[in-house]
Amino acid sequence: MSYLHQIKACNGYTLKDFRPFYVDEVQVGHIRSSFAEKLQSWPAVFRVTPAAVYLAPDLRSFATRTEKVKDVLKALLEKGILPRWHGEEYPVTASSREAALFAIDRGAAPYFGIRAFGQHLNGFVYDGGQLKIWIGRRSPTKWNAPDKLDNLVAGGVPHGVPLGENLAKECWEEAAIPSDLAAQAIPVGYISYRMETAQGFKPDVMYCYDLELPSDFMPQCQDGEVEEFYLWPMEKVAALVRETHSFKKNCNLVVIDFLIRRGFITPEHPDYLEMVAGLRVPLEA
Amino acid sequence: MSYLHQIKACNGYTLKDFRPFYVDEVQVGHIRSSFAEKLQSWPAVFRVTPAAVYLAPDLRSFATRTEKVKDVLKALLEKGILPRWHGEEYPVTASSREAALFAIDRGAAPYFGIRAFGQHLNGFVYDGGQLKIWIGRRSPTKWNAPDKLDNLVAGGVPHGVPLGENLAKECWEEAAIPSDLAAQAIPVGYISYRMETAQGFKPDVMYCYDLELPSDFMPQCQDGEVEEFYLWPMEKVAALVRETHSFKKNCNLVVIDFLIRRGFITPEHPDYLEMVAGLRVPLEA
Structure with a gap:
């Protein structure tokens, strides 16, 4: 185990059973062949070939594409091919969030292998000169990664929501950080990774933020997604990352x-x- | 002009008139064809083909390779093909500094297109809550980029010198930062770029450091390489980077x-x- 091991664990993929997914001749994702074949039942929305999947070229507008794809996803959900409806829409894009070609339910994003955008916040405290960092333990009832340790605040960025607004919302829901304090978070760059999963493919971008918290601040989860919070010395967190799958x-x-x-x-x-x-890692679909 | 423009200015290359340079079947650099042809005069050291340049395979040890290549470089210097002798040795490597296959004079590094390692330090001050950063203006007599603005401390890392030791040396020479203060510099990552130049090719790695300086600290150049220092608000420096070639x-x-x-x-x-x-940018030779 090592730090590098953890980085590689988020970047394992072969894409050998995947087909590129195109909108308007621009690749926006990767679709596993077994899932692509399910999409063949909707030729008015998806053109599926052995080599690629294309959004039907006569779907021209953002709104039409979003609506027609949503109809397909709802049908796939009813058939049990898609396991759940997330209720948040993600942008489908080959570049930035602002250049979205249509929007798709977050739960479907990895099935189409589209780039997903998230925000993760490091909440830290200087305690007598020692740097400590707040860590959350995810609820045992979470659909994804139950019981695992997590950054103090982390969430996906839905289509059309400004980053600052979304960060403030997540800060409140996950840790009861008030908006004036959340506004002091410093954006410090982003991390990208490309991971093959049971659902499909995740080429994700996580915007990262650092927020120094007052020493008397106690995070409180508002939405039931976090089971418990810990304020741990940086060295302890480093060891957990380096040596465990916590x-x-x-x-x-x-x-x-x-x-x-x-x-x-x-x-x-x-x-x-x-x-x-x-x-x-390089930003590609 | 934009920040991105400056990033692209350090990453312009086509390498169309270059040949890969191999040591032991490992590519460690790129050599411009016109320079490669000069190396043909030393077949015991370089095997030059129309497609590539190879260090002679019977040169096995680090010391032998370093010595034989140095003899060639000295001859090229006498002929005026290499313009100057730097007097600092750089590692020739396909990966880290520690995995060097031989060492070569710093002045010759871009002619062979080998990865060069440097250290750059952001020296900053909080002045009444405002972040200010120390900027140096390079001496008008510098061989490279005379009169241009520079980070407070910046220098190459010679082969075999530990990073901390080299940083302390550069901090003293360029800005009279004492070693106990230099030791407080925080390493914050690295920047890589790949740039074609008149000399050849530079696939460089710059280790970056942040150092908060006392408000009464005044940098003083010890080695004549810096003409003048300025303590400027971050916004002013940002504008100079974004809008000028300063x-x-x-x-x-x-x-x-x-x-x-x-x-x-x-x-x-x-x-x-x-x-x-x-x-x-990805780390390749």
Whole structure:
């Protein structure tokens, strides 16, 4: 086990059983062949070939594409092919969130292998000169990664919601951080990874934020998604990341980035070049 | 002009007139064909083909390779084909500094297109809550980028010298930062770029450091390489980077990284994804 091991665990894929997914001749994702074949039943929405999947070219507008795809997803949900409806819409894009070609339910995003955007916040405290970081344990009833350790605040960014607004909402829901305090969070870059999963493919971008919290601040979960919070010395968190599978996989990367930016992991580390590069893999569909 | 423009200015290359340079079947650099042809005069050291340049395979040890290549470089210097002798040795490596296959004079590094390692330090001060950063103007007599603005401390890392030791040396020489203060510099990652130049090719790695300086600290150049120092508000430095060619090219990238890590450039910036990715291009020879 090592930091690099955790980075590689978020970047394992072969895509050998996947087909590229195109909108308007622009690749926006990857679809597993077994799922692509299910989409063949809706030729007015998806053109499925052995080599690729295309959104039907006569679906021209953002609204039409979003609506027609939603109808298909609802039908797939009824058939039990899609397991759940998330109720949040993600942008489908080959570049930035703003350049979305249509929107799709978050639960379906990995099935289409589209880039998903999230926000993760490192909440930290200086306690007598020692840097400590707030860590949450995810609820045992969470659909994804139950019981795993998590960054203090983390969430997906739905289509059309400004980053600042979404961060404030997540800060309140997950940790009862008031909006004036959330507004002090400093954006510090992003992490990207490309991971093959049971659902499909996740080429994700996580915007990262650092927020120094008052020493008397106690996070309180508002939405039941976090079971418990811990304020741990950085060294303890570093060891958990380095030596265990305690964290939700992608949260390890957010901690490693923090450790690098704060000088806890130094350029003398034999994996330094590979780690820094590995936290920001090229942005492709 | 834009931040992204500065990043792209450090990443312009076609390599169409270059040949890969191999040591032991491992590519460690790129050599411009016109320079490769000069090396044909030393077949015991370099095997030059129309497609590639190979270090002679019977040169086995680090010491032998270093010595034989040095003899060639000295001859090229006498002929005026290499313009100057730097007097510092750089590692020749396909991965980390520690995995060097031989060492080569720093002045020759771009002619062989080998990865060069440097250290750049952001020296900053909080002045009444405002973040200010120390900027140096390079001496008008510098061989490279005379008169250009520079990070407070910046230098190459010679072969075999530990990073901490080299940083302390550079901190003293360039800005009279004492070693106990230099030791407080926080390593915060690295920046990589790949740039074609008049000399050849530079696939460089710059280790970056942040150092908060006492408000009464005044940098003083010890080695004549810096003409003048300025303590400027971050916003002014940001504008100089964004809108002018005042800085030595690669120093722009160190400032942009600082602006991103400190939240001066936010994820709302339309070029954000491309900027963060562009600061760390993949590490290849």
